Amino acid sequence: MNPVQVPSTESTQHIQESDQTKPTIETPPDLGKKPKRTYKAIHFIIGCLILITLISIGATVLWFSMGLVAVRPDVPVNGEVVEVKESSSLEDIASQLAAKDLISDKTVFILYAKFGPAHGKLQPGPYLIKPTSNIKQIVSNMAAGKIAISKITFPEGITINEMAKRFAAAGYGTKDEYLSAVKKLAPEFGFVPTFAQDNPEGYLFPATYSFTINSPADVLVRQQYEAFATNISPLIKANRPANLIEHEVLTLASVVEKEALTTKDRKLTAGVFLNRLALGMKLESDVTVNYTTGKTQTTPGDIAIASAYNTYKIRGLPPTPIDNPGTESVEAVMNPTKSDYIFFLAGKDGVVYYAKTLPEHDQNIKNHL
Template identity: 35%
Template sequence: MRRLGTIAVSLAVLLAVAAGALWFYLQSRYEAPGPLTAEAVVIVPRGAGLAAIADDLSAAGVISDATLFRLGVRLFGDARALQAGEYAFAPGASMKDAAALIASGQTVVHRLTIPEGLTSVEIVALLEAADPLAGAIDQIPPDGALLPETYHFHRGDSRAAVLQRMSEAMDAALSELWDKRAPNLPLNTPEEALVLASIIEKETGVDSERALVAGVFVNRLNKGMPLQSDPTVVYGITLGKAPLGRSLTRKDLASPTPYNTYQIAGLPPAPIANPGRAALEAALNPAATEYFYFVAAGDGGHAFAKTLAEHNRNVAKWRKHLRSLQKQTTN
């Protein structure tokens, strides 16, 4: 009996040692660096169980052994904590690291940059082309309702929700900047400031010119002069639904529309694009200037003038520049 007891104790000790060794082996393998040599992105579908997640990670090369991953999560982690989403795994991530990332819910952050000066139709097209987003947009907002900037989102976020964020961002920016506006502007409401900002945005993409362009338009409004902005004429033809696809003609400039600022006094009835924050700031804090005119200068910027005679000379230089470009194209 004593001998049998000794044997039993010995076996128990051996089993405990073996179990401890196995536990140590599994833990060391679970925590060892994985096979990835470059970042890999894996999407964990909703409702995926531990086995499916392990298989997906193995197929993507994140882990070397799906069975060991499943066992490791059950022994050293919490399978119930694993969450659906899109995850980016770092090179050398261990099985433990992979499980911890999926349990954290720290999914890949995507970003979409909306350039200044787009129409709402164009912005909605960018949202529709963003594959990580989900859902449809039922109604296109009016031009001027959306703030162009970079927006961050996760896979599966709805397009409508991102669009709503753009609208709320514009409302917040306009409210903030309206409160900081320069005194004695010929603008009675934030909406009028938004209209002017949209024209400024379409007239120049040069940061250093925005306040100057705004100053020209404010001078013209104060004097009761028509704004004579070509982009407003274009918008009167297209209503922001599609590019014009051609140059403006004299007939276009002479054709009255609510947006043709060669034919109407003051501002058009609504924005002609979605202006960025810098254009809003320029509209509400224009440069103090004596300029009343500007025209393209051929270098990406504009030539400004105080008098019509000076402006006409600048226009002649611009037309000469265009003729030179056309000659180079045909040669």
């Protein structure tokens, strides 16, 4: 049995001394960790930056959205014409719109026109912009080239002077501008006789016309002459009665236009006038006198006036048409209803009464006027 060896006191002491002489490193509890206050500060700064960014984005979006809104969306007004030229920049267009109070922010217009669907490509031309239009609508119309179109209607039987008044009343120009264009352009069209060029009544076709807004009167008047060349001139050439020249057909048609309202009465009335001309009788038409006086009713004093348009005084037709007739009245003269009637009158009831003799006509006057 081996004896147990007990360490000597010297060895034990050496070990204890070695333990005691080993250096001890104390680590501070927070070393290597960021203080909580630093984290909070960073989070606060980041949060503020995000908030500021969001507010800025929101403000920009709101500013841009408000800029797109119509200036006065609830006020229906006629609007203003804005002219986009080939050389116009987005800045030029925006300045025009802002000057006329049609947009609230030029920058918004420029940005939307440049970076929106139009990609900065706006078509030249005149545009009618209303305060009820927003920037999106304005840019869309300009990108699509939806230029402002004017329309005017001239009914059958209207005179040149009345056309000029309508033109001026619609705001397309002055009465004198229209009348000047009528006379200036007349010689360009061969169907207008030389003697009628100073007063080309009858040669401006009555219809509805469209033209670019702000166009000079020449544009409209040229359309009217061209429409006559298309609708009336070939019609007369193809069916003109042998005893009337083209100008006379048009002149008689203008009288029929004023005297009769229906197709039936136009054809009968044309027949009456042709019968009277064939018999060498005066037309004795009130409407030719009214062309001179400017009235709608004829008085005994009017019938007595000396005028080339007073068919109570002259034989045959007036020197020019007394209005601008439609195709129906022209056709009525070339294809009248044949009869023995040489008188007619429009009764108080709106019915037209015809007579073959003066006594019959006098009776119609007694019964229906």
